[in-house]
Amino acid sequence: MNWEIILYWTATTFYGIAGAIAISGFVFKKERLINIALGLSAAGLVIHGISIIIRWKSVGHGPYINMYEVMSSDAWVAMAFYLLLQIKYRFLKRAAFIVIPIVFLSMGFGIMSTTEPIPLPPSLRSYWLILHIVFAKLCSASFLVAFGLAGLYLLKLSRPEAEFLSRLPTPERMDILIYRFNALGFAFLSIMIIAGSIWANNAWGRYWAFDPVETWSLITWLAYGMYLHLRLNRNWLGKRSAYLTIAIFVLSVLSFFFIPYFLKTVHSEYLVR
């Protein structure tokens, strides 16, 4: 019996039900439903974590070789990051209807690729690679939270009288949080690109090769750099900042998860399988 896959599917089911409940909670404005969704997500996270540990033990390396492993671990980090953050910022639980379905979709996307274990090739045996991957996950999680906040921010502005959104912080505070998570994600993205570059130099003797995924990561980095510039120098606050956050988040998803499918890249050697 393959416990890893059984637990993966169990966790996916938990996330799926939690996502549906979170959306219902949002639509019907029931706080209790959101709390149930968060509880189910936490249970799913534990089961999902056990599935990852079983996988790690059986293949002998971290979950970062093929798309199944990458999506699974990304979903886990995003969910853990979100659940921890909503303890500190209670209002964030209202973003559950955005975050949980995205995590659920990531799990579904991951299971569509092969679950066949792939042993670690010599080129991937590097601490720099681990750093590269850890910060890739952290920056994705930061950008996801900023994206969720931007969605809530725009909702709050469009429906200021909605009771369900009344417990959200003031738009000004949300705007600051969007900026903070984008800035944090930008710092993590810088570390991710740099660690990847150093790893590439150690493995192949070149720190930059304009590989499509490299290039699109740099495009994302420049786009977030532009966001920071516009915010700090051109006073792009509020709505404009939120719309830009959503647009650049879509760009980052395109760069990290879709480019390897469409363009020939060294990253797709492992990711697309």
Added chain:
Amino acid sequence: MKIIDTLRSRRYAVTFIILIIASFVLATVIPQRTRMSEAEWFRLRSNYPEFIEIISFTGLDHVYTSWWFLAIVVLFSINISLNLSDRIRASWRQFQDIRPLSPSEIKTLPLNAVISLSGDKDQFFKEAEKILKDFRYRLKRHNQGLTAQKARIGYFWIPLFHGSILIVLCGVLISGLFRFSGTVELSEGQEFHGREEEFINRWYGLLKYRPEMGFSIRLNRFNVEYWDRGHPKLYQGFIEVRDRGGDVLTKAVEMNEPLKYRGYSFYQTRYWGYSALFGLLRNNAQELTGYVNLPYKERYDNVILKQDFLIPETGLRAFLDYEPASKILRMEIKDGLKTIVNGILKEGDYIKLNDHTLRLHRIVKWTGLYISYDPGVIVVYTGFALMVLSSLGMVFLYPKRLWLSFEDNTLLIGGDAGRRRVEFREEFIKIVEALKRMTL
């Protein structure tokens, strides 16, 4: 001067970023000549001649080396440099102790508050100092009141971050000018001196510069390991560096574990094969030895490796068939079209060829090594380190300033955190609340 002012404009920084992003998108969507083989390019040119003509004319087939892309990068670098000098001056001014502000100036600050006060001012200041110290501010008393600063180093994060981008770009420029790289195939026991003819491929930077190696390397042994299902696990070359006659260094070079010596780096690549070491003897002359590399294959089980070569000084051509699984080497030697030798050759066997004797010494492994000399790397890495430091600093440590002053029986408090004043508002309100509690 107007040009300099235009180039300095921060609005243009955003324009340059957008242009660079657009160039990157084009370079990944439009086929790039450097990323295609000659055959692929030829096929594309035959199928879409007009399209290829347009992209060749505009440089869109080699975006990263096109004049217009390099011009955008140069203009962007000038924009950053001009802004950087302004930013450094401004940061330095802000870093130095802050000037006390008059009550009227405090009232004009974006963050300000007024607290009614009764009692002894000196006692109040002592208490206020304690509160501000709890918030980790550095304090300075003066006649008009009190000034406080926190995270002063934060004034330098933005110039440092922009400086780090320039340093990385400088490193890239140095790499572009001076970088040399090449590949060699080295057999076990073979020595490499860095001579031009020893490379299979060579790539030079714009200045075509490469310093003399001044040392040689020797591959003592090559080890390859596989996982159970046949996926590669380890490629490992045991390399000895010979500098001025003596052995100075030995290292197991693996992927991600290159050998670095006197500016040169030697990288293990992930391809390898078999090679035959022959010796050719003519009468009593010194033996001439040479490796014949057999072709590379992904897997070596159930394959026969074929190779042919001209035997020096004889005009004869040899044809090899080697089966790695059984370790059998079959050799056929032809004089024109006529076969003069055909049979299995074992290590140590020799063949008489008129005046010469050809001996097979042994079958060994060869492996690919990628060699590079790149003085730009250290500069790029320095830029990377500063970029990480400053980007984390920008997020977590930004400078804040407070002014406290009396006017009649009221206390005026003003705060500023430059462009981060919106974020600073929360802390400012907390401080004001704490000071209000003290006065109650």
